[in-house]
Amino acid sequence: MADGEDLFPDRPLIAEGEWAGWRLWQGSDPYEDLSGPYYSRVEPDGSVLAAFRAENKHMNGGGFMHGGCMLTFADYCLFVCGRHALADTxxxxxxxxxxxxxxAHVGDLIEGRGEVVRAGGSLVFLRGTISTGGRTIMTYSGVVKKTRARA
Structure with missing residues (x-):
């Protein structure tokens, strides 16, 4: 990926407010629309940063971020951090x-980073971290399979 290349030109660019300069990820995955909103941007070093602001709907009964919410965000991170390896598929x-x-708690800015460990013909292996306030709250790894579009 070239320095400064925008991997997400098909996503709306936010012009003002807290998310100015970020791309809104919405409209392609109904579950992510429900659980988000999620945002992403390409950093100056070419890495991808994903983020969202923790709301009450993301919390469990104990007042902490629900593990299922963290896993959903990690799954989102697999795809945005692996976007160049998954292009056109x-x-x-x-x-x-x-x-x-x-x-994590209500109001926290939740950030996700990740990297492609290996990209093969049909499988992409990734790993990353989810953090808030500079401290890691989850580590993740995953495998994404490239598929053909259904007829």
Whole structure:
């Protein structure tokens, strides 16, 4: 990927407010629309940063971010962080592993980073971290399979 290349030109660019300069990820996955909104941007070093603001709907009964919410966001991160390896193809998650290492609360800015470990002909292997306030709250790894579009 070239320095400064925008991997997400098909996503709306936010012009003002907290998310100015970010791309809104919406409209292609009904479940992510329900659980988000999620945002992404390409950093100056070419890496992808994904984020969302934790709301009450993301919390469990104990007042901490629900593990299912963290896993959903990690799955989203697989696809945005692996976007260049998945260009011009459909794909599905075939494996997602995670370690929960800390809590998140309402109002926290949740950030996801990841990297492609290996991209083959049909499988892409990734790993990354989810954090808030500079501290890791989850690590993840996953495998995404490239698929053909259904007729």
């Amino acid at each position: 459909h794909a599905v998650t075939v494996s997602l592993n995670a370690e929960f290492v800390g809590p």
